[in-house]
Amino acid sequence: MKSHSHAALIIVGHGSTTNPDSSSPTHLHADSIRRRGLFREVVCCFWKEEPNMREVYEMVDSDVIYIVPNFISEGYFCQQVLPRELRLDGPTTHRDGKTIHYCDPVGIHPNMTRLLIQRADEVAPHVPRDQTSLVIVGHGTSLNENSTKAIQDQVALIRAGHYGFAEVIDAYMEEAPFVAEWAKLTTAPNVVVVPFFIADGLHSFQDIPVLLGMREEVGAALSEIGVFHQNPHELQGRQVYYSGAIGTEPLMADVILDQVNDFDAKHQVTDKIGMPNDEVKSSLAFWLNSGLDEIGEIVITTNADGSYSLCHIADRGKEDLQVHHEAHDALFIARNDASGTFRPLHSAPTLNRGWRLDLTDLDELRLALDFFYPAAIGMARALEREKLAAVPLREMLGRQTGMYRFANTITDEQAHAMIGKCCANEKCLRRILWPLTSTQPMANEAASKTQPNHAPNAIPLLCIEACTHVVSAARKIARQNHEANQPKSAD
Numbered sequence: 001m002k003s004h005s006h007a008a009l010i011i012v013g014h015g016s017t018t019n020p021d022s023s024s025p026t027h028l029h030a031d032s033i034r035r036r037g038l039f040r041e042v043v044c045c046f047w048k049e050e051p052n053m054r055e056v057y058e059m060v061d062s063d064v065i066y067i068v069p070n071f072i073s074e075g076y077f078c079q080q081v082l083p084r085e086l087r088l089d090g091p092t093t094h095r096d097g098k099t100i101h102y103c104d105p106v107g108i109h110p111n112m113t114r115l116l117i118q119r120a121d122e123v124a125p126h127v128p129r130d131q132t133s134l135v136i137v138g139h140g141t142s143l144n145e146n147s148t149k150a151i152q153d154q155v156a157l158i159r160a161g162h163y164g165f166a167e168v169i170d171a172y173m174e175e176a177p178f179v180a181e182w183a184k185l186t187t188a189p190n191v192v193v194v195p196f197f198i199a200d201g202l203h204s205f206q207d208i209p210v211l212l213g214m215r216e217e218v219g220a221a222l223s224e225i226g227v228f229h230q231n232p233h234e235l236q237g238r239q240v241y242y243s244g245a246i247g248t249e250p251l252m253a254d255v256i257l258d259q260v261n262d263f264d265a266k267h268q269v270t271d272k273i274g275m276p277n278d279e280v281k282s283s284l285a286f287w288l289n290s291g292l293d294e295i296g297e298i299v300i301t302t303n304a305d306g307s308y309s310l311c312h313i314a315d316r317g318k319e320d321l322q323v324h325h326e327a328h329d330a331l332f333i334a335r336n337d338a339s340g341t342f343r344p345l346h347s348a349p350t351l352n353r354g355w356r357l358d359l360t361d362l363d364e365l366r367l368a369l370d371f372f373y374p375a376a377i378g379m380a381r382a383l384e385r386e387k388l389a390a391v392p393l394r395e396m397l398g399r400q401t402g403m404y405r406f407a408n409t410i411t412d413e414q415a416h417a418m419i420g421k422c423c424a425n426e427k428c429l430r431r432i433l434w435p436l437t438s439t440q441p442m443a444n445e446a447a448s449k450t451q452p453n454h455a456p457n458a459i460p461l462l463c464i465e466a467c468t469h470v471v472s473a474a475r476k477i478a479r480q481n482h483e484a485n486q487p488k489s490a491d
């Protein structure tokens, strides 16, 4: 891999507001690439989690940015949603002095073949390939024909590559050939089943095991990674080996890099390399020197040797804390609240207590803070420079498509009440910077949320665009409006 030490890499994942496993592979691949030092900056952003696709640009200061979608196929998300949210106008976008390259999604790269073979060998070691049927499983739906195409392409590549399997087939949850008919579709005594998904979740934990006959019905007990560790399963006189989603394979990090290399080759990229100034990091250092030592629920202690220690503000001065030493640990500290419930909203005032994070230098500190409060440092810096652009609520709701396309039909009064409720300080510590429209400020219950709400010694948490929770709430209200306006039946 050619070094891109002048550039930032943004990996885009789908994420989830309910399932932490959804974003985990994207974070892990980012960490793997970051440790190789090939890029100046490596960050993630998500459709359903933080940071979102508007905020992520505030996290990097490189002038050249590569974006790789960690998605399985081309189609609705990669061709419409991501370019719209990331404000891209083609393979390469020039904006605000930045050059932004938009690469193909990982799932369509030919090197996915290597991963599928490796995954099959891992899950069924020492099982002869010539007595094995390899089944690659996708969701399958008429809504996205590209997802089946990505799998069909892989099946064709493995067949053409003569890897020695008795047969290689594709199968789907919701369209023919159905995975539920695997026994009729395959002939070998051993069957290896690999879900062609980016992350493990309900489909790989529950739905596919039920369709294969490994489980009789979907149940809570199947929401465990253990379902992949019970191989082989004896089913219908065959030995069935079941693997986790292909996107959890560590080598996916290499496919992300392959997509960057292929982009460079295809578009003959010759970016003029100018090193940026580490401006975000410089701002953080300046604030710490100026006495700002809090952000959200965290207090930052600068130690005499130049290292840093972080803990929950309520744990300041406590000795009996569990000590961590890696910036990446912040991701896991921030993941769940004290009851073990997933925290999709990092700025919710529910950060766990009882930990201390010791970090060697400013780079590690910046990385950890971006895990605790994604993009917060970059946004605070941009605000200070009067360069932070907030998106009015109506504009944000108005660009929604699919099931959220009616979200902008709520009234102004409903919008203010909704923001007052969803964004209350007891639920989110960010300060809203966006108005209702470009000419209408927030009013009523929402007005107070636009005022500074942080301590004088704190770096502020800012909100430049309504998040996925607010969009969902608006959709719910719009739906209730629609139902209330339906004509009543005659009786």
Ligand code: SF4
Residues within 6 Å of the ligand: 347, 422, 423, 427, 428, 429, 430, 431, 432, 463, 465, 466, 467, 468, 469, 470
């Ligand atoms: S929209 Fe509201 S709840 Fe969501 S991040 Fe912004 S302030 Fe917080």
